[in-house]
Amino acid sequence: MTIALERPLSVRLRRPSGGGVAAATGFLVLALVAAVTPSLFAGDPLAADPLHVLEAPSAAHWFGTDQLGRDVFGRVVHGARHSLLIGVVATAIAVGIGLLLGLLAGLAHKYADEALSRSFDALSAFPLLLLALLFVAVAGPGTVGLVIAIGLATMPNYARVVRTQTLVVRQAGYVTQAVAFGDSRLRLVLRHVLPNVLGPVPVLAIIGLGEAILAAAGLSFLGMGPQPPSPEWGAMLSEGRGYLNVAWWTTVLPGVVVTLTVISLTVVGRRLQRRFEGRSA
Template identity: 55%
Template sequence: MNRVGVWLAAAVLTVLVLAALAPGLFTGQDPLAVDSGATLQAPSAAHLLGTDENGRDVLARVVHGTRASLLLGFGAIAVALVFGGLLGLAAGLGNRLVENVIMRLSDFGMAFPELLLALVVITVAGGGTANAILAIGVANIPSYARLVRAQTLAIRRASYVEAAYALGLPGPRVILRHVLPNAVKPVLILATIGVGTALVAGSALSFLGLGTPPPEPEWGSMLSTARNFISRAWWYGVFPGLAITLTVISVTVVGRALRLRSEGRTG
């Protein structure tokens, strides 16, 4: 993989994390400040990315929206990793009955598109950022459960694990010291790539009015409002869309580089 591209993607992610943690470093504008005299203004020295229909600074809203958007992506994958990982470990280490029950439930969950399953969950739980994270996380649990189960079964048969059991080490110690770290490590790398998909799903929910509620800035909700003004205010929707695109590409490139590195390949 092109190292320049990887470093560039890592730099973009670093900037995004900084924007999420300290948006004041990039803009001094209030993302919620309304100015009725500056509605739908094109990019200018006063407003580098223009303004929206309420005169709010688009740059400020894109920068401040980074936090909610990244939270949706990383938070959802964290939920999927924790609960999917526990279910995968239980399936890989448990008896045949436990394994069959968990795998059949996973098969049922994977029979539905992830976004559709997330829509069902958030319809039941209600809208909002926290519920959007929960919904996308639940939709991703089946795939991570299967991944962790596959890793657990492979590690369970490894010679060093069998040797640990032969030495009389207690089961919980073997699981915590040998099985869990080795089963989760490759899944964590793949989860990095999954963040991009989760972020797009979170933006889609916000676009539909089921994610981060207005007037709080979030890229998906900004796109939802901007579609009504796209013919006369192109900047309104273009910049949140670019933010989503750059984030997904950067996360995917970094995740793929980590996967290749873990497999011992650099090309």
């Protein structure tokens, strides 16, 4: 005899399909290859062809041509280098500074921690656009100011996570045990606190990378990034905007690429996050 048990309320979250994650990973690999060796996929992104302006997508020009007759696909491929580089460097800055300050805040005394935490709050309350304008005003429009602005603006995300992790880890029994073995403070931090704090950071950085790329595209759309004729995704959107009603492909297709990149990064990041959490639990 089998006893019928009532099924208590249980919500089963659908796991993302493996296909989605595979597609996202594949797309990211392509984007990475494009960023490293763009000539593999497309020719010169700056070569203008006055005879073929604003042509619709075709076999010769997959994404069509823009107002100067440049191949939009080629520009998107070459733009990957700019966009991804900005995103990666900005995220690296954010993670680096965030790790350091978060660790300091987590280990510091009450007041220093409070001061640091409030400064994180202030920084994240500051609109990214305003921060970027500030750096553009100082450094002039260009990649450097953009990268620093995005790096600083996203830094608090990492700093907060690292600080919280540090607070947890420093209370952990194994830190006490290390004290029992006469470890110095520096050794404690380097051998026990830092490695255990690092755990969620890589995954967070992957998700953050998408955010940074999107921010970079947004800011260069406003003209604060790499200057024309450099092929940059945001800048391309901006340039094509004027021809939207006659040549949608100059804007829409680069936009789709930006969207796909950010979504792919998020999908992969979330997947890694779930695996990471599953393992540590």
